[in-house]
Amino acid sequence: GGHKAGGARDARDGNGGPAAPHRANEDSIRRTVYICDVDQQVTEAQLATVFLDSGPIVDCRVCGDPNSAMRFAFIEFDDEESARRALVKNGVVLGAHPLRVLPSRTAIVPVNGQYLPQSYEEREQCSRTVYAANIDKKVDRTDVRAFFETLCGRVSKLRLLGDYQHATRIAFIEFHKAESAIAALNCSGALLGSLPIRVSPSKTPVRPDPRHQQVEEPAGASQGGEGAPSQSEGSEGSGGEEAAAAAAPPSGAGDVNAA
Template identity: 55%
Template structure:
């Protein structure tokens, strides 16, 4: 699962606005927003003095693990080779593994990014879920996420793939951004006969 701001979500949001739906506004007062913002700030660090050899960094979630992984691009191969020597260094509670990458970091297409505050806010409450067993209905997916994460505004199907798994993908928009964050931890849970991602 990945949160997001892609073209499909932006198109859907535009459709919602045209249809005069009122879904999507966070149901919190200003005091709650301020307290949550302060909590996020206490859990955030600012890293400075990063050598200009580091060009880009992308952190991703691993659907089969509670840990995350990242791709880091350097300006030259020497920087990448030096980074390989950091394998085994403790970062938090775990030693990091550093391996050569088999792929490059894909640039973000700016046309897929949210442009307005309401789009950004909607994206913060939306997740993308894949590998859903085709025997599981959208209503079942909605019920699953509402049981564990919180109220869902809207589920909408993105794609139905016919493969050996017969699975499909769905986007789930929650009332609260915190519910979307909780939903990311459901990756790997069995829904039907397949672990969702």
């Protein structure tokens, strides 16, 4: 995807006292535009191309359900002037629809660097891993595993996150083979329980919950990691608009990242 990890603008190391992160966030918001009516066929790269002449782009994030006709996006520029210039792109047709371009009310939530792949081995694991959202609360780990193994291939690791305060749950599924992960992406929109699941590539390998050393519990054991999820996924946490639109666990909404 178009995400960019960490970076000097992250400013979450506390330099300059408690006000610094807030100031950095305000600065990011002024450099960011919010784009809605993004055609479902449009990629982050295609969208970024439209805005190249506005100014240097720091990050481009397309959000929303890939199966719905319309999605939305955020583009963060290097400076405020570029973000202002980007507003003139309002009405430009990309795919089948004109884009609506507005000043953003939120910054793009950075992917927490500690969750990103730290080694070649973890990058390879990511290629075999998918992130699933909008999972019906009535299904359990056994159901999720059976669903993906039947349709895609053998699962090597599975984490099911979210609790009963949330409308739906999320999961990270690592397969034995990368081809299975590719097949899983085609399952987006399929019904699991009574809800259509959303499946996207995972930016992170499956990590054990620090409170439960094992990822894969034996049959009959309690499900690990039920409370506040300690694993976060950047593609889902791209600002308040998405949180409102997705009604999903706050899988990347900042507070979850505070491990």
